[in-house]
Amino acid sequence: MPNSPLAGKDPSDGKRNQRIATLALYAVLFALALWIIRSFIPSIVWALVIAIVLWPLLQRLSPPRRSATRANAVALLLTTVVGLFVVLPVVLIFSQVLHEAHQLIHWIKDIEQNGLPMPGFVDQLPYGGQIAQWWQANLARPLEGSPAIEALRGGHVATAGRHFGSVALHGVAHFGFMLLTLFVLLRSGPKLAEQALKAVRRVFGADGTHLAMRMAAAVRATVTGLVVVGLGEGVLIGVSYFAASLPHAAELGLVTAIAAMLPFCAPIAFGAAALWLFVHGQTIGAIGVLATGSVVVFVAEHFVRPGLIGSTTRLPFLLVLFGILGGAETFGLVGLFIGPALMTVLTLLWREALR
DSSP: OTTOTTTTOOHHHHHHHHHHHHHHHHHHHHHHHHHHTGGGHHHHHHHHHHHHHHHHHHHHHSOSSOOHHHHHHHHHHHHHHHHHHHHHHHHHHHHHHHHHHHHHHHHHHHHHHHOOOOOGGGGGSTTHHHHHHHHHHHTSSOOTTOHHHHHHHSHHHHHHHHHHHHHHHHHHHHHHHHHHHHHHHHHTHHHHHHHHHHHHHHHHHHHHHHHHHHHHHHHHHHHIIIIIHHHHHHHHHHHHHHHTTOTTHHHHHHHHHHHHTSTTOHHHHHHHHHHHHHHTTOHHHHHHHHHHHHHHHHHIIIIIHHHHHHHHHTOOHHHHHHHHHHHHHHHOTTHHHHHHHHHHHHHHHHHHHHO
């Protein structure tokens, strides 16, 4: 059939068009799947990050040929530990807040009837006379009927409470889905890892496998640098709280440790503690807390944390800092761990380009 429209066409063109159409279909289906589970992506990413961190421990607890019962037991154990690691501090802090709420209510009633006494150090401040005069005119008198008290009694507090409850319920739901996903990942960890590496090797070759392993190492090192160093900062600064006889020193040390896991947030915690000591006339204790916190944070943020993260990822200090801060700004809290991993990819690609 010399006049057939199919004559003269290269069969390879048809196969290439089929491959392009297949890849386009795969891309559309993949994008559609991501859109369907978009609400659960943060929970899945958190579970992946935690699974990567726990991977060495999972390998130690699980032999190569493990039974299904042992796999379920190990996964359940590790998932429970992760859940308690998050839940127990939250419960402790929340119970303490509820306990202090009664004292806060009594304090609000007292200032409503008697006003807010002026601290003694105000007279010693620059322009202390003017500040004292304003304080006596606006705060030292009974505050019953003032706009601030009426706002507390009005609907603003109720609205804020409902918003907080909605956010808390949303967070609890996502935390539950994260734990469920983590359990599945840990139970099927070796099989999933083997399949993932095989897929990466097939698509990107040996270089892709090496890159994926380096990214996992970067995530693990970042978690170690943020969490472990943050706990260490909380313990050391918490010692200064005890030395200064700060009330609830253990709970405040825990809050400081959580804040220290986030870049540059620890000074907010120990600065507030020092301010409380200063307001209550404990100037020496306030100076001690400020000095201890400043030294601990300076050493941890400039030497220990960059050393832990950079030694594993082989990233310069500046890229570690940009990765952590930029990742947090772009992806939220989970970006703290994604950012350095992406910086590792960028560094490897740059080094490969220079070869």
